[in-house]
Amino acid sequence: MEHKGCTIWFTGLSGAGKSTIANELEKRLKALGMKVEMLDGDVVRTHLSKGLGFSKEDRDTNILRIGWVCEVLTRNNVVAIAAAISPYRDIRDKVRAMVGASFIEVHAATPLEVCEQRDVKGLYKKARAGELKQFTGIDDPYEAPLKAEVVCETHKETLDQSVETILKALTAKGVLSPKGVPAAA
Amino acid sequence: MEHKGCTIWFTGLSGAGKSTIANELEKRLKALGMKVEMLDGDVVRTHLSKGLGFSKEDRDTNILRIGWVCEVLTRNNVVAIAAAISPYRDIRDKVRAMVGASFIEVHAATPLEVCEQRDVKGLYKKARAGELKQFTGIDDPYEAPLKAEVVCETHKETLDQSVETILKALTAKGVLSPKGVPAAA
Numbered sequence: 001m002e003h004k005g006c007t008i009w010f011t012g013l014s015g016a017g018k019s020t021i022a023n024e025l026e027k028r029l030k031a032l033g034m035k036v037e038m039l040d041g042d043v044v045r046t047h048l049s050k051g052l053g054f055s056k057e058d059r060d061t062n063i064l065r066i067g068w069v070c071e072v073l074t075r076n077n078v079v080a081i082a083a084a085i086s087p088y089r090d091i092r093d094k095v096r097a098m099v100g101a102s103f104i105e106v107h108a109a110t111p112l113e114v115c116e117q118r119d120v121k122g123l124y125k126k127a128r129a130g131e132l133k134q135f136t137g138i139d140d141p142y143e144a145p146l147k148a149e150v151v152c153e154t155h156k157e158t159l160d161q162s163v164e165t166i167l168k169a170l171t172a173k174g175v176l177s178p179k180g181v182p183a184a185a
Numbered sequence: 186m187e188h189k190g191c192t193i194w195f196t197g198l199s200g201a202g203k204s205t206i207a208n209e210l211e212k213r214l215k216a217l218g219m220k221v222e223m224l225d226g227d228v229v230r231t232h233l234s235k236g237l238g239f240s241k242e243d244r245d246t247n248i249l250r251i252g253w254v255c256e257v258l259t260r261n262n263v264v265a266i267a268a269a270i271s272p273y274r275d276i277r278d279k280v281r282a283m284v285g286a287s288f289i290e291v292h293a294a295t296p297l298e299v300c301e302q303r304d305v306k307g308l309y310k311k312a313r314a315g316e317l318k319q320f321t322g323i324d325d326p327y328e329a330p331l332k333a334e335v336v337c338e339t340h341k342e343t344l345d346q347s348v349e350t351i352l353k354a355l356t357a358k359g360v361l362s363p364k365g366v367p368a369a370a
Contacts, residue, residue: 002187035261047253050246051236061235068232069254076220076263 003034003182005074006175007067007099008166010083011092011145012108013137014123015115017154021108021162022083028163029079034182037073039066040083054134060091067095074102077185079175087136089143104169107148112137114155149173188219188367190259191360192252192284193351195268196277196330197293198322199308200300202339206293206347207268213348214264219367222258224251225268239319245276252280259287262370264360272321274328289354292333297322299340334358 008025010018019040029036048065052058063086070080086092096103115137116124127135134140149169152162170176177183193210195203204225214221233250237243248271255265271277281288300322301309312320319325334354337347355361362368 037257037261047250048233050250051243058236065232065235069257072222072254073257073261076222076258076261078261 001182002077002185004102004175004185005035005077005079006102006104006170006173007070007074007080007082007095008104008106008170009067009070009086009092009095010081010106010108011086011148012110013112013115013142014085014135015118015120016108016110017152017159017162018083018085018108020159021106021152021154021166022081024159024163025166026081028167032176032180032182034079035077036079036081038081038083039069040081044084054140056088060088063088063091063095067098070095071098074099085136085142087140087142089145092145102173102175104150104166104173105145105148106150106152106166106169107145108154109144109151110154186367187262187370189287189360189370190220190262190264191287191289191355191358192255192259192265192267192280193289193291193355194252194255194271194277194280195266195291195293196271196333197295198297198300198327199270199320200303200305201293201295202337202344202347203268203270203293205344206291206337206339206351207266209344209348210351211266213352217361217365217367219264220262221264221266223266223268224254225266229269239325241273245273248273248276248280252283255280256283259284270321270327272325272327274330277330287358287360289335289351289358290330290333291335291337291351291354292330293339294329294336295339 010022012018026036026038049062052062066082070082073080126132127138136142150166174183195207197203211221211223234247237247251267255267258265311317312323321327335351359368
């Protein structure tokens, strides 16, 4: 059976939990038999962003490129999950406009202090020491969404709770049926 | 019904007929109710290749990027059609390896003299005058495929004949049934 496609777009600071939630969500949707493609940092660095840096222009090009792949997948009934910092609101809104009604923005809204305390990859430490430049939240801006479909407060809720909230949004968008199974395309 | 995906990869000189055949093929496959995505020069320039030039390295990055999108689409049961000059054999073969058994290489094998005589976009004239550098076939190499699934000799056959040959190759690959309808995934 063909099910509906959509784009689930994670945005948030480094260490906010984007990939953790996205990976768990991917598992859950695949267990429902859905076609899912994950566009996370690794995929993007390997296949899409070579040659791009961290200026606003390059970041925008990168996000629009990921957004275009999401759009193509969505219209072919695939669930595309993107997990990139995507710090600029105007460009996220451009992707939203490209994808259309099946765009679901998920804000991993973990405060900077918490992300910096976690510092799983040691990047904040390097950024504070000036070894990493143009690091989002430190010396580069992050513009939080004003109307995200889902806000995950990972410092106040469990991973399961975050995933459940997203699944509810998928039901609200008609991608999952009220019974939580994939809706026919 | 979900049908099988595949990648139909056109290669050939500028003016060899890649886009003309690809567009006609796209129409025919869509008329069969298939999901088709065309990755031609326009799509690639707009969404994928910004920032890349015409060195071998940049051309390779571009082709691998298109190839990756084709791979993702193919495994999600979409027919991906790529129409790029893709002059280097080693990189086309890398894309072939990425996509796997559902890769169909179509060589638009129109001789340089014929392409240059057509010169639809006036590019050969500019290249001969030295106004365009690194132009494939003039001052940049083109490595013809050694084992393309389909060879279209557009200087000796009609558009319809070229398309029919490709449809036969799709049947041989199991993407179309022997009756010429989409095969179930």
